[in-house]
Amino acid sequence: MQVYKSWIGNILVGANFLLLFLAFSADKVVLPTFLSWTGRFHPLLLHLPLGITSLSILLWLIKKHFLADSFNEIYDLTLSVSAVTSVFTALVGLFLSKGQDYEAVILRNHLWSGVALSFFSWFSWWAFSNFYRIKPYWTYLQFAGLALMTFVGHAGGSLTHGADYLNWPVDKDKKEEVPVPFSDSAAYFQVAIRPILEKKCVSCHKKEKAKGDLILASNPNTTANVWVASHSNVNDMLKEILFRIDLPVTDKKHMPPRGKDPLDPQEILILKNWIEAGGSTDVLLASITENHPLFIDKEAIINVTSKDKSYTFPFLSAKKLEDLNDAYTVVRQIAGESPALKVDFFISKSFDPNKLDKLSAAKEQIIQVNLSKMPLKDQDLNKLQVFQNLEKLILNQTDITDNGIRELQKLNKMEVLSLSGTQISAKSIPVLAQIKSLKVVYLWHTNITEAEYLEILKKYKNIKWYFGFSPNPDDILPLNGPILENKSLILAEKDSIRFKKSMPGALLRYTLDGKTPDSLTSLIYTKPLVFSKPVTLTVKVFKEGWISSPAYTFSFFKEGVKPDSIRLLTLPEPEYLGAGVQSISDNNLGKIDQFRSGNWLGFRNNRMEAVFRFKDKVISSIRYVSVHYGVNVQSYILAPQYVELWGGDEENKMTLINKKALPALRKENLNEVGTNAVILDVKNKTSKWYKVVVKNVDVLPAFHPGKGSKGWIFIDEVFFNK
């Protein structure tokens, strides 16, 4: 017995002296990190003296129920323990206080009262067994101790939770849980503004700190004198606030300062609008109507706050979450901070309704499910019932019908439901209408008729029904032209001409005589077309209920016989040399908007004269020659004046075989752009050598912007065809 007493005694002496020493030399001594770390125990330890001291008081009050001796032992023990715990709590408390910026005053109170308490309980232990004269006053002594302890506790509480922590009766934490109700009698300020101030500003701008002499703390139950500020004029101060929260974060004047919890965008917006609206603290919600500047804000705040989205259910363990995911099922947190989950299914082929059962492992957390396009059947819908927190459900283009809908009724948190592209009919509407939580339902492309739509809209007003697009019979649209699949307009031996329809169910009609196809008589394209000669197709697309497409014209050429050699007798303009002379017989046509692409030869100061030589074995096969040229009248590029074809068995003994002159430019063609060809028959004459002469227009007509000057010709290909 005595042994432990003496030890406790000694420890108390040492500890209390150390406490005293440190308390006095607090600012001079520098604590080892280890000790300041032990400081973290303070909040833990402090409960012990609290409890035990109270216990000792209790014991004292009921001591008559004990045998004197045993009571003395127990009582003495409790006192000693409370003394020891007190002193150590105080010590670590002291360590903790280092390096924190607690309000100096409160800290001092807490510290010294703490020290006092420690000494007090030490004293009372010692006194109890050694200082009998104090016995009569013992009870008072104990209650004094209790008072002291309360004070210590209060100061401590104020440190960690701010001065008003233990204020009676409204206490901050409680208020945080229940925001001021949106009764029309409530002031906008109380609902919208003060919460922000208290969350983001008060920590520095309260009585104890009052940085920049600004105090935004307020007496909770009055809206009066919210501000105590250096600014005589509240409006100036509001302007100042407005100015500062709007500065870039990097700016020194920006509020809240860097490192502090910043205002988020909505908060800024709300403060700004409020201040701009006059910054009154007592406008009542009731008075904020349609055209009041704060109306939108009010609406926003009310509708968000009224459905509080901070979820209370627990996070799903990362491991479990991982197990729920596979290549076709994606289960994700909606946000890092939130335990709520969102589920998407992909690739209908791999869908298996039992996956839904597997998800019940997260039945609490799942708030959104998207099953679009999955082969989900009516009988699978009951699997969804386990998801009691489900808010949004997307069932677009699933196989569900009216028969399944009833299963959804139990989802009494569901707010958004999308059934677009399903077989749902009007029958389901009353069923859905019974889901109280439901806000929006999407019903595009279902079996609900126009008439029923209007009916529903009238009947069930509390839900927003959205029926989406339905085609308007009067708005008739133009069709697109056909899509030519051939990569090139030059056809090799067996090449066919292939078109693709740009519209399901459309008819593709064509003519070979350049006439515009009509919807009745013209040829219908059914399969790839094969021609032996060059051909020009005019194509048009028709479909019931659509404006037929414009007519499109395609001129096809047959791949030419390759000459053995080619030579230019006249030079093209230097900037349009193409890829050399080869480019006019490489079976490659140029693009009309790319005269520099290397396919075109451009002539202006000379006419084109090119000589071609052929191997004997092919010469007999050549039947006609076609010269392919480009036109862009605005940029001085015109069709040739004429084209000559010369031929012979020796280069210097060629004779004129054929010549074609082209009509002069007409005014209505001033904007013509395109390509075309001149075809010259060889008139059954076989020759080793050919010469092709293409003449450009010498003088542009008066109605052309470049009147008087020379015209250009651009040649991209000369074909020698069978």
Added chain:
Amino acid sequence: MSNPFFENQQHVTRRHFLGKLSVGIGSVALGSLLTKDLFSPKSLEDSIMAGIPHFAPKAKRVIYLFQNGAPSQLETFDYKPLLNKMVGQELPASIRGDQRLTGMTAGQEKFPLVGSKFAFNQYGQNGTWISEIFPNIAKIADDICVVKTIHTEAINHDPALTFFQTGAQQGNRPSMGAWLSYGLGSENANLPAYCVLLSRGKGNGQGVYSKLWTNGFLDSVHQGVQFSNSDEPILYLENPDGVDAVTRRKMLDKLAMLNDENFKEFGDPEIQSRVQQYEMAYRMQTAVPEMMDLSKEPDYIVNMYGAESMVPGTYAANCLLARRLSESGVRFVQLYHQGWDQHGNLFNEMSGQAMDVDRASAALVQDLKQRGLLDETLVIWGGEFGRTNYCQGNFSADNYGRDHHPRCFSIWMAGGGVKPGISYGETDEFGYNIVKDPVHVHDFHATVLHLLGMDHEKLIYKHLGRRFRLTDVAGKVVPGIIA
């Protein structure tokens, strides 16, 4: 405060945490001893790798309808009757201020003002001004938010475009889509997270380039995947002729066997992950045809988007494709439509361009909405800068052109947590300067990231010693356009 309207993810400093806790302080203090980093902020990189937003997102996906070449705000959304009154008069020097000019108009002596040849009308509950070239977009006025006060620094296409897509005029920074793919990962692993669809109108074109969808210094898995304008949009996706699914499956199984063999010998995890990539490729081959399949859609989807939607490579077709990709969980679908660079012949060219995009753009928004997807999909429509309020080149009443103008221009956004049916910001009556609520490109980026649940200051990547952001060192979220 547990009021979600004010909720915004912040680092929980010790004191806040203790302040919030209802349980005994002691136990918390104890907790902080036991689990050391319970309170210490978790590393940014970690949270990014997790591929989940910083805070509850408004939008989950983005479809960006980029109008390449810069459509004139004055003929579309920014109604300036004064310009019609003052046609032909000189732009007051006071208005122009120190604005630098492109090489194309720098030489010009006169700057004659010219008003829109297209009539304007007000649409929707809030009377949004929209020009007559967009009859269908006018119909969705209540779903869109027109921002009239976007501004940039660049005055030429390449830098302006690059700035809009990567947050920097020069260099090879990651593009918006790449940042999102990096920050949010892909919703559907069986498709690329970031797809790029290209089309061209008849108007004067300005090219696009892979730098606009580059991954920059990010991993190249975040690179935008350029789709081809054919029936097989994803390059190399189709098995070669004669190789059918059966054969392919057999081949992959054998491959896996052989690779595992090799893994046993080398123990290099890269080998296994290669096998997984082949499996994912195989899944992609099944996912894409299903995504492309229109059989479950009503025929009148064609009426909705217009007949062109059946012609691969047109803007309309790309809009329809974009909707399908987005619906299938593609995080970021980027469209580019060329041909909006009207230095001259503005009237005809813009009419043509508008024809290309009006119906399909509106259809896209409406289509998303009727599937209950608009609220989680952010649709953006706009170009890289605006056009001058004065005429470029010789001025004639019925044929005019406009040069590049960086100081103000209009874009619109819809869905994904954007405030619907409003116009944001004001320009002066000349449509030259911003007088209220400017939105810089950086602010635009910050806002888009915010809508997707990302704090633009926290979505960072460390490269060559420096931490990079899409918003570089600037950017403020624009609360006014957030619902």
Added chain:
Amino acid sequence: MLNKKSIIIGGGSFALLVVLAWFSMDNAKSPQNIDGMVDYNLHVRPILSDKCFACHGPDAKARQGGFRLDVADSAYARLKENPKMHGIVPNDRAKSGLWLRIISKDPELLMPPPKSNLALTEEEIEILGKWIDEGAVYKPHWAFLPPQKPQIPKVRKARWPKNEIDYFVLAEMEKRGLSPAEQADPERLLKRINLDLTGLLPNIEVQEDFLNNPSPENYKKVINKLLASPHYGEKMAISWMDLARYADSHGYQDDGYRTMWPWRDWVIHAFNKNYSYKKFVSWQIAGDYLEPRNKEAILATGFNRNHKITQEGGVIQEEYRTEYVTDRTNTFSKSFLGLTMECAKCHDHKYDPISQEEYYKTFAFFNQVDEKGLVGDISLASLADPPFIKISKKEVGELLKFINLQDTVVSVMVMKDLEQRRPTHILRRGQYDQLDRKVGYGLPVSVLPFDTTKYSPNRKGLSSWMFDDKNPLVARVFVNRVWENFFGRGLVKTSGDFGLQGDLPSHPALLDWLAVDFKEHNWDIKRLVRQIVSSATYQQAANVSQDKMKNDPENIWLSRAPRLRLPAELIKDLILASSGLLIPEIGGPSVKPYQPDGIWEATTSGRGQLATYIQDHGKSLYRRGLYNFIKRTAPPPSMLTFDGPPRDQCEISRPRTNTPLQALILLNDPMVNEAARVFAEKLLKEKKGNMEEMIGLAFRRIVCRKAKSNEVKTLITFYKDQYQYFSKKAGQAEKVLNQGEYPHENIKDKNEVASLALTILTIYNLEESISKT
């Protein structure tokens, strides 16, 4: 009240407690896992640089609270905000403001501030504390001290090393209780060294030869053969082209054709001729000054004209000219100094001691070119904007034999400075039109002062500065990059950043030894390469045990050979070569092989020569990967997918990703399928042995080792399945064989060919085929 006894005991225990307290203080100080002194460069600076310098570093404008932490004096000085305090009080953490702020519990005081999204770990905090206790000694950044040749370290396992390199590597391994892997088996070693030195696979004969005699002597012979091969230059050129941002188009929106390929041919030539790194680089930097009459030297300066050039009408000339100079400056610093100088373009560097002024002094060297921001828009685009040189067939015949010229003449952009020097200004915020004060020529003093009495004030002076013996970076940076080319990871991991934010060298001594040795031997590149591939380190096997994977997943300590996926170009080479399609011709204009339709057409503005992709035919389809035509605005998708850079800007090293799109390409790209088909046809034509042997042969040509029996079994079963399958489905085989333009061999049994082709395609898709093992 108190008796003596208890006073004594009490006082005693009090004293005891006090002592305890101080004692506990001491062991609290020593951090868990740092034995011995903390080193500023090794332990402290990485922390400060990463977490503090952004606001307390070199950048005066961004500095917070006037507190600068990267130089001793200002760190020790009184704090501006709180003159009673000092930032750092050496040997006394408790009095150091730094310490108090980083341990503060108060988010307002805590450093780094929570809002910065940065935080110090417990360990980092302790390191800083310990550093202060030990006197807070600052040292200059390791990379800025000229390398000294270190002693070859002692090692226990003395039999292992083959040359100096191995001693350094082994020493580090032994420190960490790691032991080297055994020698790689001959087949894999042969494949590895062939790929590393030429980028091509060894053919069967070579394989046989080495397999029969894998002796060190023979290995030496192999090395010599490969180093002598003209393909060595091609392999080395690949990474140099990344760094030099080589491309075949001008790069901005309207993306016209440019002919820089003769410069690329020169690079290949220079590597093959084994020009010393000094000559190689100083010609590229200042060939026009060093040998004004030597056209080859001038051609080399094309390096600095590889940057992008705009052709967009209406741009502001000066804006773009400035952009080009910036690009040169950044490329220079990144590729030769391993510094991210671009950070100092708009403000002083945030981490490295490089001022904005120094940036523009360096800028000045490249600011003298006689060029314009825009020469002509796309409609009058040129293949080479001035200044350029024309190279004629004649010159190629005589002097520039290495240029594979097919036309009569080709023009190449080169460097040529103005007669009248252009003044260089500091540009505020890096804006071309925000001229600040004028600056002369110079370079970052912290690296090596630019002594104008010693060097001439132009690019010539610049090159002599680079190769000054006292220059601490140039040699280190290059050997590190070469090392990276072989091991996939530099000794300094961030091979593009040797600055304060860069990683520290894993083997500092080895790095310095290599650098000095490289200099001492006249910057001889082939010698350096030989050293590396001759080392035992290089010749290790790539197999990795579980615990090595656990202890050293990144293989930092090189206790095994790396397994790396091949770069895009080499994958193409491998497929073409093994199938016998490869045309080994060197150099010449870039080629346009198969590419999916519409890649160019969809992106182009419709203007210019490169608006449409006109695919090549014939032998151009089968050239090596490095000759693929690179149009910057629409690079070859297959290259991008395999991590090839778009060549927009200088790239030091490529990432190595592993994606499904890569799988799709290797399975479906016509190039691969054609190769498989042709390969199959050739095998069946030659008919060497039965099907199993043919498959074995194919396997060996592609994977470069004999297939294991069960590998062959797997493949042959697949083959047989396919054969049956095709026999059932008439016409299917023909479809499969309809791949590519290469003429068909006439073989009757199409099913046989098709099945074999698919089997070969399977082999091409093996992970091992496209990896260096």
